[in-house]
Amino acid sequence: xxxxxxxxxxxxxxxxxxxxxxxxxxxxxxxxxxxxxxxxxxxxxxxxxxxxxxxxxxxxxxxxxxxxxxxxxxxxxxxxxxxxxxxxxxxxxxxxxxxxxxxxxxxxxxxxxxxxxxxxxxxxxxxx
Amino acid sequence: xxxxxxxxxxxxxxxxxxxxxxxxxxxxxxxxxxxxxxxxxxxxxxxxxxxxxxxxxxxxxxxxxxxxxxxxxxxxxxxxxxxxxxxxxxxxxxxxxxxxxxxxxxxxxxxxxxxxxxxxxxxxxxxx
DNA sequence: CGATTAATGATAATCGGTTCTCAATAGTCG
DNA sequence: CGACTATTGAGAACCGATTATCATTAATCG
Numbered sequence: 626x627x628x629x630x631x632x633x634x635x636x637x638x639x640x641x642x643x644x645x646x647x648x649x650x651x652x653x654x655x656x657x658x659x660x661x662x663x664x665x666x667x668x669x670x671x672x673x674x675x676x677x678x679x680x681x682x683x684x685x686x687x688x689x690x691x692x693x694x695x696x697x698x699x700x701x702x703x704x705x706x707x708x709x710x711x712x713x714x715x716x717x718x719x720x721x722x723x724x725x726x727x728x729x730x731x732x733x734x735x736x737x738x739x740x741x742x743x744x745x746x747x748x749x750x751x752x753x
Numbered sequence: 754x755x756x757x758x759x760x761x762x763x764x765x766x767x768x769x770x771x772x773x774x775x776x777x778x779x780x781x782x783x784x785x786x787x788x789x790x791x792x793x794x795x796x797x798x799x800x801x802x803x804x805x806x807x808x809x810x811x812x813x814x815x816x817x818x819x820x821x822x823x824x825x826x827x828x829x830x831x832x833x834x835x836x837x838x839x840x841x842x843x844x845x846x847x848x849x850x851x852x853x854x855x856x857x858x859x860x861x862x863x864x865x866x867x868x869x870x871x872x873x874x875x876x877x878x879x880x881x
Numbered sequence: 882c883g884a885t886t887a888a889t890g891a892t893a894a895t896c897g898g899t900t901c902t903c904a905a906t907a908g909t910c911g
Numbered sequence: 912c913g914a915c916t917a918t919t920g921a922g923a924a925c926c927g928a929t930t931a932t933c934a935t936t937a938a939t940c941g
Contacts, residue, residue, distance in 0.1 A: 632888080687864055702854075716855070732867045739858070759908095792922095
């Protein structure tokens, strides 16, 4: 039967605290701040479990791989910062309009990924 | 100096004829209809070359990998059919509106991937 | 507190995708 | 037509991501 381990607690806390999609390596690095000897296998195992339990869900970023975020009710899109490489959640202002592309295609859902510079990096690099 | 080989001709023809993004395995399979002994290494080599020459460009589909299409001037989006797994080009009706997400994020470009059923599969499966 | 056994950490194995190696093939040009 | 050499095909090698293995650790419960 399922046990409440420090590793699982820390991984879930990390995903909650960051409130942005994290990939397995990011989760590992952040979790190691609290459990230095945690291994990548535990991260993957815990991800699989949380996903099965419906606690988290995958986010597929084009050309970047799979990230995971706390399961969330409302539809939103994602933003990839080309400086720090972090993924952020952003609001989707067009969900209603994006259910049609015409020409006989049946749209069931869509994903939008924005690319650019995040607020933190904009400030730090002086770019605007 | 650069040589005009049958392999290169067939690969470019294939991408032109299909007029949808193809991944290396799809290119290989279609090219083999004309050159049965063509190998996957040649496909990858030719892709790299065509990309360098600006003839084709990559399309990154979330959770599906990298596809390639003939370089095209106007912005468009992509559609992934969950039945036949093909990727199609579709028009982007919102390009102007999608340059802003607010909150200090600087959007440089975006990608939209639609998922659903393509016209061919809709007809064949009787789904509507 | 123990005993039980689920979970972990380290590492090997696997997997798809892509690149490299090298002998054989085939464009190109004189 | 040759000679030259870029290109090819086949398979090995490589790569990052993910999973499996297994001895050790630690959560749970009587």
